[in-house]
Amino acid sequence: MPFAAPGELTFDQGVGLLRQISMFGDPMRRKDLFDLIDVARRLSIPVSITPAATPALTREMLERLNNSGVTGLGLSLDGSCPEKHDGIRGVPGTFARTMDALRWARDLGMPVRVNTLVSAETAPDLPAIHEVLKQYPIARWSLFFLIAVGRGAVLEPLDAAAAEHCMEWIYGIAKSSPFIVATTEAPSYRRVAINEMRAEGLTGEQIKRSPAARSFGIRDGHGIVFISATGDICPAGFLPVPAGNIRKDDLVDIYRSSPLFTALHDPETFHDRYGVCEFRHVCGGSRARAFSASGDPLGQDPLCVHEPRQSATIG
Numbered sequence: 001m002p003f004a005a006p007g008e009l010t011f012d013q014g015v016g017l018l019r020q021i022s023m024f025g026d027p028m029r030r031k032d033l034f035d036l037i038d039v040a041r042r043l044s045i046p047v048s049i050t051p052a053a054t055p056a057l058t059r060e061m062l063e064r065l066n067n068s069g070v071t072g073l074g075l076s077l078d079g080s081c082p083e084k085h086d087g088i089r090g091v092p093g094t095f096a097r098t099m100d101a102l103r104w105a106r107d108l109g110m111p112v113r114v115n116t117l118v119s120a121e122t123a124p125d126l127p128a129i130h131e132v133l134k135q136y137p138i139a140r141w142s143l144f145f146l147i148a149v150g151r152g153a154v155l156e157p158l159d160a161a162a163a164e165h166c167m168e169w170i171y172g173i174a175k176s177s178p179f180i181v182a183t184t185e186a187p188s189y190r191r192v193a194i195n196e197m198r199a200e201g202l203t204g205e206q207i208k209r210s211p212a213a214r215s216f217g218i219r220d221g222h223g224i225v226f227i228s229a230t231g232d233i234c235p236a237g238f239l240p241v242p243a244g245n246i247r248k249d250d251l252v253d254i255y256r257s258s259p260l261f262t263a264l265h266d267p268e269t270f271h272d273r274y275g276v277c278e279f280r281h282v283c284g285g286s287r288a289r290a291f292s293a294s295g296d297p298l299g300q301d302p303l304c305v306h307e308p309r310q311s312a313t314i315g
């Protein structure tokens, strides 16, 4: 087997890139959607697609995606019932369409990832959403902790104490959930999970081999890259600081060598709790939320109650 080039994107990082690409908008509206899928398949890039719950999302469309080799379907569910989900989304009927899509995907055997926004409005409903999802054979439930920009500005983010409480609940249900439960833009969940595992008596080596450890070290600009509709190369969708543009720059060069990405690869450069946190290499804070809060992508992620001590090991 050939050796990977130093710094080459891993499979998960490549999938993360494709998911970020899917944030350009509803991919179902692209006339060249199936041509792009075909090219990606020929390049051996796994394709995951996150369509909006519009009338374009039909059983026939899912069948066609499934037959074209799409390996993952992402759906959004922000409430456990039509009133809550449609109220958050602002579009009547999206809860029903999402439930239809879950059923069709189950019938077709398509792996599904469900994305849920975590905010002050949705947090009390998370246990009920979890119960709804347990009725379907989904592969992953991804809980996106709101960053208050753009559309999210009309919703209220959790404060750090409420987020800590929520992360402890997530860790508790993740252990027995029939699907993977993961967080997005909440890397301090890794600290919560590590502390819970330590309390359960797991050793440092056992923690490193745990499912939660798969995402350790991945954060905005490090394992994730976002390319805007106009070609700007940014560290994440919620960190809109261009380090280059795909029309004139090489994506791999920018990712590996630009000053912004280079700094984001190295937690020692962060000002996050003065760069001394013992969890900085596994967590490192949400760079997007740090930027949203202070304008500094290397600054403090405010969604964390932890007061660091100065050692740097997991075990």
Ligand code: SF4
Pocket (backbone or CB within 6 Å): 187, 188, 191, 272, 273, 277, 278, 279, 280, 283, 284, 285, 286, 301, 303, 304, 305, 306, 308
């Ligand atoms: S202080 Fe920063 S690096 Fe440490 S756990 Fe909190 S967010 Fe993560």
